[in-house]
Amino acid sequence: MLGAITDYTGNLFDRPNRVSDWLDEYLPAVPPAAYLLIFLILPILYAVYISFFEYSATTIISWNFTLEHYEQLLFDPFYQGLLWYTVRLSLIVSAFCVILGYPLGYFIATTTPLRRQLALFAVFLPLMVGTVVRIYGWIVLFATNGVINTVLQDLLGFKLALLGNTLSVTIGLIGVYLPLVVLPVYSSIEDIPDSLVPAARNLGANQLQAFYKVTFRLSLPGLLTGTIFVFVLTMNSIVTPDLLGGRSDLTMGRLIYDSAVNGLNWPFASAVGTVLTITTTALVYIYFSFVRDRMGVSEWD
Amino acid sequence: MAFVNIQNLRKSYGDVVAVNDVSLDIEEGEFVSILGPSGSGKTTMLKSIAGFVDPTAGSIVVAGNEMIGLPPEDRNMGLVFQRLALFPHMSVFDNVAFGLRHRENLTEAEMEERVAEILEIVSLPGYEDRNIQNLSGGEQQRVALARVLVLEPDLLLYDEPLSDLDRQLREQMRREIKDLHDRLEITSIYVTHNQREALTLSDRVLVLHEGEKVRYAPPSEIYQDPQSKFVANFVGDSNFVSVTKGQNGTVTFEDDDISLPMHEADADAPTDLLYIRPEDITINPSDGDRVFSGTVRSTVHLGSVTEYKIEVGGNEFLTTDLGAPKYTKGDSVTVQFEDYGLVEA
Ligand SMILES: Nc1ncnc2c1ncn2[C@@H]1O[C@H](COP(=O)(O)OP(=O)(O)OP(=O)(O)O)[C@@H](O)[C@H]1O
Ligand SMILES: [Mg+2]
Numbered sequence: 116m117l118g119a120i121t122d123y124t125g126n127l128f129d130r131p132n133r134v135s136d137w138l139d140e141y142l143p144a145v146p147p148a149a150y151l152l153i154f155l156i157l158p159i160l161y162a163v164y165i166s167f168f169e170y171s172a173t174t175i176i177s178w179n180f181t182l183e184h185y186e187q188l189l190f191d192p193f194y195q196g197l198l199w200y201t202v203r204l205s206l207i208v209s210a211f212c213v214i215l216g217y218p219l220g221y222f223i224a225t226t227t228p229l230r231r232q233l234a235l236f237a238v239f240l241p242l243m244v245g246t247v248v249r250i251y252g253w254i255v256l257f258a259t260n261g262v263i264n265t266v267l268q269d270l271l272g273f274k275l276a277l278l279g280n281t282l283s284v285t286i287g288l289i290g291v292y293l294p295l296v297v298l299p300v301y302s303s304i305e306d307i308p309d310s311l312v313p314a315a316r317n318l319g320a321n322q323l324q325a326f327y328k329v330t331f332r333l334s335l336p337g338l339l340t341g342t343i344f345v346f347v348l349t350m351n352s353i354v355t356p357d358l359l360g361g362r363s364d365l366t367m368g369r370l371i372y373d374s375a376v377n378g379l380n381w382p383f384a385s386a387v388g389t390v391l392t393i394t395t396t397a398l399v400y401i402y403f404s405f406v407r408d409r410m411g412v413s414e415w416d
Numbered sequence: 417m418a419f420v421n422i423q424n425l426r427k428s429y430g431d432v433v434a435v436n437d438v439s440l441d442i443e444e445g446e447f448v449s450i451l452g453p454s455g456s457g458k459t460t461m462l463k464s465i466a467g468f469v470d471p472t473a474g475s476i477v478v479a480g481n482e483m484i485g486l487p488p489e490d491r492n493m494g495l496v497f498q499r500l501a502l503f504p505h506m507s508v509f510d511n512v513a514f515g516l517r518h519r520e521n522l523t524e525a526e527m528e529e530r531v532a533e534i535l536e537i538v539s540l541p542g543y544e545d546r547n548i549q550n551l552s553g554g555e556q557q558r559v560a561l562a563r564v565l566v567l568e569p570d571l572l573l574y575d576e577p578l579s580d581l582d583r584q585l586r587e588q589m590r591r592e593i594k595d596l597h598d599r600l601e602i603t604s605i606y607v608t609h610n611q612r613e614a615l616t617l618s619d620r621v622l623v624l625h626e627g628e629k630v631r632y633a634p635p636s637e638i639y640q641d642p643q644s645k646f647v648a649n650f651v652g653d654s655n656f657v658s659v660t661k662g663q664n665g666t667v668t669f670e671d672d673d674i675s676l677p678m679h680e681a682d683a684d685a686p687t688d689l690l691y692i693r694p695e696d697i698t699i700n701p702s703d704g705d706r707v708f709s710g711t712v713r714s715t716v717h718l719g720s721v722t723e724y725k726i727e728v729g730g731n732e733f734l735t736t737d738l739g740a741p742k743y744t745k746g747d748s749v750t751v752q753f754e755d756y757g758l759v760e761a
Contacts, residue, residue: 315514319519321487
């Protein structure tokens, strides 16, 4: 689409002044391109670059080329497990965000205006409160000596391990990221003209078929956007697993943080980051292609 | 029993009665319009027939089968929506084949044949692979028609399908709908608040007013004998004058000494409201009866006709005359009331 716009301005008049044409066309793109270059592309390239050098306890990076960080990450069962844990956690969190978020988004888009406003408010509200604040709130509630366990102990005489395990990490992440599926799903369903489902019914589709062929199909772009957000953010999550998880709930994000900030092993942290980014991109691409094939290509051209 | 038989159809939303005990018979192959102002219950009626609204009471029988209780997908009706409701994520082919896939068990080849055939009929041959979003308004309109026609429905339902189009395209599509109906003879119900569409397309017109059936008759009959003030005003324009009936078969304008001979048919009409169509008033006639003098109050040139307001006695009358304006404001003229009748207030 961007291509179409630039083509249009480029070919509208056949002016002789090529340099000014060129400037008109590309000058507006300079600030965003510079921004991306300085804040995204250069740091990533630099991180990838230093991941091929040895770590030194004194100078952090010693400039001797090595593949040892990657060997360790890809072949050491501990780090393999960690990558697998992160991927599995992200898949589970994304799946639950879809299972819970899609119906919620659908409900918000199709209910009465009053309920819609209340529900949207309820979905937005957590986004206004920082993640850390919210998680500390949960900790107060769910900790071993927290409110819930105190009540349980007093009434029934036992406690539950509500924190410090994979389940609490999973539930916490779902809670944090659910709005990121709900909102795009809601807005894409909201955009579907009211008469499309009746039209499908009139043409012989039953309720379920009409939902699948019209509503679901037209909300797929929203669902796709939402799940990609959740998946990428969970793959890179640090704070929630750190605060709600136990010692074994180590994600790639936590590993990067530990290596870079606590261990000052920048080359290794960079290698973890590279592996994480490549894995994330590859999985997102697979998912994207899968959904796109179900949608027909035209919408994404 | 008629092909479509609607008995005492009623739909209320809380205190609002959208459709109030309307009964209607439609013969097979007939084209019926539902005409009425905004909020008169036209869409509610159509949705009840199509199965998207549950009527509060009444029955709807089509081709011998009771429709009430059947889900929309099990009624063999084609519905053309005001905003067309084409599926934006599908090609023209998939839009047209949508119903075939659900309603009929066809092979891919048979389906292609049926789609090609119907696209030919709506003058879109070879449009199968086009993208819906890239079609013009008129082309989209034809796809919407093709999509329901391909199923050979018992009943075609239109909900103001032309109201979003510009005037020229609307006229053209109106003629095409008429042609299609003449060719395919599918029983049709056409909802509109445009009297011109209703009058030109239909075999019979149902006039609705606040959910109630006011009139159900062929267009010419409704036009020539509106019977009520509402119909006289809504179907075509009318001038209204309060009159008193004289003993000798005349009516006399209230506040005026103008008297006109009464039509025999109106002799027993329990009313004292006279209507006169603008086109039944002639300005400066060469001769004849029922001629009175008046003054031109305003002139509006509408292209092929000119509209005048002429004061005669204490009343102002709207009249039209072919061609460019011949009189201007303040001119003294004579007018002749050629035709008129009594209606219920
Ligand atoms: N779902 C609904 N809930 C409450 N009232 C409704 C509903 N649908 C229609 N009505 C009311 O019923 C009446 C008839 O509405 P309807 O849509 O049938 O009118 P219409 O003749 O189609 O009008 P228009 O020409 O504006 O489309 C209106 O007073 C409307 O407000
Ligand atoms: Mg309507």
